[in-house]
Amino acid sequence: MPHLYSLLALIGCLAVVLPAQAKDIDAESYGYPLHNAFEATIATTPPELRPKLPADSDIEQSDYSVRLRPEREFELPSNFWPVTKMHYRLAKQSGPAPLMFIIAGTGAHYSGSTPEFLKKLFYSAGYHVVQLSSPTSYDFMASTSRLATPGISEDDAADLYRAMQAVRAQQADLEVTDFNLVGYSLGALNAAFVSHLDETKRSFEFKRVLLLNPPVNLYTSISNLDRLVQTQVTGINDTTTFYDLVLAKLTRYFREKGYVDINDALLYDFQNSNQHLTNEQLAMLIGASFRFSSADIVFTSDLINRRGLITPVGEPITDSTSLTPFFKEALQCDFDCYITEQLIPMWRARTGGNSLAQLIDQVSLYALTDYLKNSSKIAVMHNADDVILGPGDLGYLRRTFGERLTVYPYGGHCGNLNYRVNSDAMLEFFRG
Numbered sequence: 001m002p003h004l005y006s007l008l009a010l011i012g013c014l015a016v017v018l019p020a021q022a023k024d025i026d027a028e029s030y031g032y033p034l035h036n037a038f039e040a041t042i043a044t045t046p047p048e049l050r051p052k053l054p055a056d057s058d059i060e061q062s063d064y065s066v067r068l069r070p071e072r073e074f075e076l077p078s079n080f081w082p083v084t085k086m087h088y089r090l091a092k093q094s095g096p097a098p099l100m101f102i103i104a105g106t107g108a109h110y111s112g113s114t115p116e117f118l119k120k121l122f123y124s125a126g127y128h129v130v131q132l133s134s135p136t137s138y139d140f141m142a143s144t145s146r147l148a149t150p151g152i153s154e155d156d157a158a159d160l161y162r163a164m165q166a167v168r169a170q171q172a173d174l175e176v177t178d179f180n181l182v183g184y185s186l187g188a189l190n191a192a193f194v195s196h197l198d199e200t201k202r203s204f205e206f207k208r209v210l211l212l213n214p215p216v217n218l219y220t221s222i223s224n225l226d227r228l229v230q231t232q233v234t235g236i237n238d239t240t241t242f243y244d245l246v247l248a249k250l251t252r253y254f255r256e257k258g259y260v261d262i263n264d265a266l267l268y269d270f271q272n273s274n275q276h277l278t279n280e281q282l283a284m285l286i287g288a289s290f291r292f293s294s295a296d297i298v299f300t301s302d303l304i305n306r307r308g309l310i311t312p313v314g315e316p317i318t319d320s321t322s323l324t325p326f327f328k329e330a331l332q333c334d335f336d337c338y339i340t341e342q343l344i345p346m347w348r349a350r351t352g353g354n355s356l357a358q359l360i361d362q363v364s365l366y367a368l369t370d371y372l373k374n375s376s377k378i379a380v381m382h383n384a385d386d387v388i389l390g391p392g393d394l395g396y397l398r399r400t401f402g403e404r405l406t407v408y409p410y411g412g413h414c415g416n417l418n419y420r421v422n423s424d425a426m427l428e429f430f431r432g
Helices: 002-017 037-043 078-083 113-124 138-143 153-170 186-201 218-228 242-257 266-271 279-305 324-331 335-351 356-363 365-374 393-404 420-431
Strands: 061-066 086-091 097-103 128-132 176-184 208-212 378-383 405-408
Touching: 037 279, 061 153, 078 138, 086 113, 086 138, 086 153, 097 113, 097 186, 113 128, 113 176, 113 420, 128 153, 138 279, 153 186, 153 356, 176 186, 186 208, 186 365, 186 378, 208 420, 218 279, 218 335, 218 356, 279 324, 279 335, 335 356, 356 365, 365 393, 378 393, 378 420, 393 405
Parallel strands: 097 128, 097 176, 176 208, 208 378, 378 405
Antiparallel strands: 061 086, 086 128
16 A cells, blocks of 8 residues: 555656646547648648638728838838838727737738638637738838848847837727737747747737747758758759749649639649649749748848848839849849848847857747746647658657647648638637
């Protein structure tokens, strides 16, 4: 009997010491149909497996703008006149309600497809919803960012926080019961830093914060995406580009169907046809999309800061100036190039920082490890096959978040956000 008491005492001690385990969703019971990470990333969820959401006509919503006047050494070029004010979208409930801030992913505008989906999901659950562009989008860089050189997570969070405060001041009559925050992809990393900043600023005192598919090591994630554009694709040569190849496949696909129908189910149906893209072609498509986003950042940051790397400093940029040559040059500069030529020099000049490793630690989730471990209001949902994850990233998330981490077996990068199972889990988390 004494041995039994000793064993029970030991078990009790272990229960206290051992960290809670993450929720790993069983692959067989999950039901998400796309088991190819590249396909899931591009095609997302078949329409019949998505939640039923309200139509735009059923939502009381409007776009608003507010002037934040970032203090900069240079004035914006005249062709940036549409984005001299920060724009955002607000969906209002008819009475008092909790408010959800949504932070978009890399390069994304507040009105993009994923922010729109999340808006409808949370609005249908009774939330006021505010949609914000990513700090890496050209409109946010021009209207809101003080440095217009995104990638320093603390600075990006400070810009987002100012934006949120401006929204709250402009919508002072909106009856809000509590504040919540969700971000996806890079927006999830931003959300973690915004939540941490709010612990001292206390303008919102967020009730709950959800990080959807965040990068753990930011440099690893962008390196993974940059490498995809270098994928060797059969059929591409001096006379046939990648886009020629994809267009030819789509043409044959529509010819076989006998009609052209562009809708949400297109990519899923296309990938189940004889003309489906190979893994290499899918990887190239994802990489190309990311390269366009990084080129936008490279061009906009260089132009606003008059660095002269893409656009000559002495050459005026007006409404009539063709930006095509500059954008082509920006496409030659991947994210690693942007970090080396623009981000690190600015960071060193401001902080005295030195090594790339030091910068990576400061801008990744590592910088917030203690906070994330001990903040019960923050949770993470991720996919085991996400293309932005590197070796050890899931292990870090398990150690840091414990039972506040949910790991889905499939979905690629954010491809299953609009799957009913995932959507229900998001709502359940915010219901507490």
